[in-house]
Amino acid sequence: MSATTSENPDLFTSVYKHFRRLSDTECYTEAYSIVNHPTVFQQCPITISIDLDPSLGLQPISNWSLYSCKFCDGLYFLSNPFTSTGQRQWIDRCINIYARQTKTSVGDNSNNENLSRIRWATLGYHYDWTNKIYKQDDHTKMPDELAQLCKIIMQVISSSTGCSMMNAEAAIVNYYHMNSTLCAHTDHSEYDALTKPLISLSFGNAAVFLIGGQTKTECKPSPILLRSGDIILMTGSSRLCFHAVPRILSDPLLNDILYKNIDDNDEVCWSYIHDKRINVNVRQVYS
Ligand SMILES: O=C(O)CCC(=O)C(=O)O
Numbered sequence: 001m002s003a004t005t006s007e008n009p010d011l012f013t014s015v016y017k018h019f020r021r022l023s024d025t026e027c028y029t030e031a032y033s034i035v036n037h038p039t040v041f042q043q044c045p046i047t048i049s050i051d052l053d054p055s056l057g058l059q060p061i062s063n064w065s066l067y068s069c070k071f072c073d074g075l076y077f078l079s080n081p082f083t084s085t086g087q088r089q090w091i092d093r094c095i096n097i098y099a100r101q102t103k104t105s106v107g108d109n110s111n112n113e114n115l116s117r118i119r120w121a122t123l124g125y126h127y128d129w130t131n132k133i134y135k136q137d138d139h140t141k142m143p144d145e146l147a148q149l150c151k152i153i154m155q156v157i158s159s160s161t162g163c164s165m166m167n168a169e170a171a172i173v174n175y176y177h178m179n180s181t182l183c184a185h186t187d188h189s190e191y192d193a194l195t196k197p198l199i200s201l202s203f204g205n206a207a208v209f210l211i212g213g214q215t216k217t218e219c220k221p222s223p224i225l226l227r228s229g230d231i232i233l234m235t236g237s238s239r240l241c242f243h244a245v246p247r248i249l250s251d252p253l254l255n256d257i258l259y260k261n262i263d264d265n266d267e268v269c270w271s272y273i274h275d276k277r278i279n280v281n282v283r284q285v286y287s
């Protein structure tokens, strides 16, 4: 990895700091979205059709749009895969099931009293944050619905792009408050990161997601706007690229799109998600 010097500056961190300083409105304008920056995306036709289990909360595949990102080789953006009901169901699972696992940032959270403090939960093979490894014997069952969702997403993307399939063996659920950030990092603890794609689901408020090169000095990172229901897929060389989340952005449309006419059960979810973002990051750990 090349060291940061005056001739070789840390371009990643300067763009990260730039987004830290912007207003929400400026972030919405600068971060890449299909609507505001169509030229940085290239649409990939989806030809496959699959019968979908309604419990996955997905739109018919004919409504999905898949794009490759011209600014990062191997990175794909999948727009519009979920129904609004489906998004509410995934938010509900993240809050009421996944956040109650024993492996969370607040320990055993089965009574949910620490819900507002929770920062992450791990599923499947649990990530050991200190040693940055997964252990074969530290494993709980991957939730069936999440494994099924990832299988469908992989079938669609693989049939359109030729990328290899991925078995959902581990997930990190990230719970962000409006002032949370995620520093620059690469996810390389998995056995075969380069050939096994990573699926990343976004729910709740929006985020600026930065993705750069395999070092922090080789190029400026590009900003992508991630909104509720968006999916990104890191395949091939993008799988080894530095990425970060410098900003969570309040999404003024969230209530209208997701929680109009809510019932009592959804009201609990809204009171959690209205000022949060949830990201579900799914990986294959072993070959
Ligand atoms: O929140 C995100 O969109 C990215 C999360 C991430 O990069 C990770 O958990 O490794």
Ligand SMILES: [Fe+2]
Residues within 6 Å of the ligand: 185, 186, 187, 243
């Ligand atoms: Fe990551």
